[in-house]
Amino acid sequence: MSIYADNAATTKMSRNALDAYMKTSDNCYGNPSSVHSHGQKASNLLFSARKVIGTLIGANVQEEVIFTSGGSESDTQAIMTGAEYGKKYGKTKIISSSFEHHAVINALNSLKNEGFEIVLIDPDKDGIVQPESLEKVIDDNTALVSIMMANNEIGTIQPIRTLAETAHRHNALFHTDAVQAIGHIPFSAKEYGVDMMSASAHKFNGPRGVGILYVKAGLRASKIIYGGHQENDSRAGTENLPGIAAMAAALKDSVLDMKQNIEYVSSLRDKLTEEILTIPNTILVGDRKRRVPGIMNFVFEGIEGEALLLMLDSRGISASSGSACTAGSLDPSHVLKSLGMTDNLTHGSIRISLSHENTEDEIIEIGKAVKECVSKLRDMSETWQEIQSGIRKSEIDN
Ligand SMILES: Cc1ncc(COP(=O)(O)O)c(C=O)c1O
DSSP states (O other): OOEOBBTTTTTOOOOOHHHHHHHHHHHOSTTOOOSSSHHHHHHHHHHHHHHHHHHHHHHGGGEEEEEEEHHHHHHHHHHHHHHHHHHTTTTTTEEEEEESSSHHHHHHTGGGTTTTTEEEOHHHHHHHHOOOHHHHHHOOTEEEEOOOSSOTTTOOBBHHHHHHHHHTTTOEEEEETTTTTTTTOOOOOHTTTOSSSEGGGGTTSSSSSEEEEEEEEEEEOSSOOOEEEEEHHSSSSSOHHHHHHHHHHHHHHHHHHHHHHHHHHHHHHHHHHHTTTSSSSEEOOOOOOSSSSSSEEEEESSOOOHHHHHHHHTTEOOOOESSSEEEETTEHHHHHHHHOOOOOOHHHHHHHHTTTTOOOHHHHHHHHHHHHHHHHHHHHHHHHHHHHHHHSSSOOOO
């Protein structure tokens, strides 16, 4: 038995994406910047991929789509664009949330010694960044607000439209890291009113190493890679055409199948959630409804999430942990901490992320395996014995 339940980390490439990748590599290998016929053929393919993607993300004009190497690069470029806008208009505050991906948080940290004040607002205990929290800290000195559309560890969806409106009332730019949302839930740059948006192909059944930065017409993206004049002089480097063509194919499929995938994956998720929540002293982290279809994060009191993952892996199930393993030490997840969770609880978390490729049988198997493994680990856990005997107080209200 081999079950892949780590789709928030990366997804399997779709058949159409693979075909597009192979076909482009095989038949369209010219450099889009070359003037000869091979180059022109490549340039035409680049043009049509940009058009397809622009339409699918609700861009006004296709020039608003910049192809990058993925989510981390798109996030970094968006933050640097916000910083440049701040320098131009004499604004020194940048607001984001404390549970962003490290691509955003570390890009923001790099701006601290350039005189920017970085304000990170906490989501509420259900994993939602409330517009009122933004209202409290935003002012006319704010250059950029960057709030992710869907959180990668817990899956909760943020009220992007309202947050963007709030930013605009103060003449601040609004960026959303939509890496976990694009291809999974509806998005339209036009409708949401964002100035910048980041996406990454490998999170929606496209290839690794290729992504999108949407930049609204009229705003110039700051360069973070120097070289040629590709991507309308916003991002240097010979275009990853096979990757871009495959990303367009993957996004087309994701958007076409979105309605049925949302229904199917959400039903798998809800079944699994119900089953796992029969385990005592267990919580589903984040709002139960306002979440992307595939992402769940559970906390099991009295055990280590890492131990549970290893046990699940030995049974052929690949999931992931809420904790990042840094230099041999286990740091508690900054996402779970931002929700006000104690270190003890954060260590007992795992993330299960499903896709349309998972089956009902797999869900039954995961539920069964999680129940058995948690029970075994609790039998060996001193903390759990103490909670059971009343020596230690449970941190979960059952
Ligand atoms: C929310 C979010 N932003 C950014 C990234 C980085 O994307 P990439 O792996 O394409 O650099 C990820 C990847 O996990 C993510 O989940």
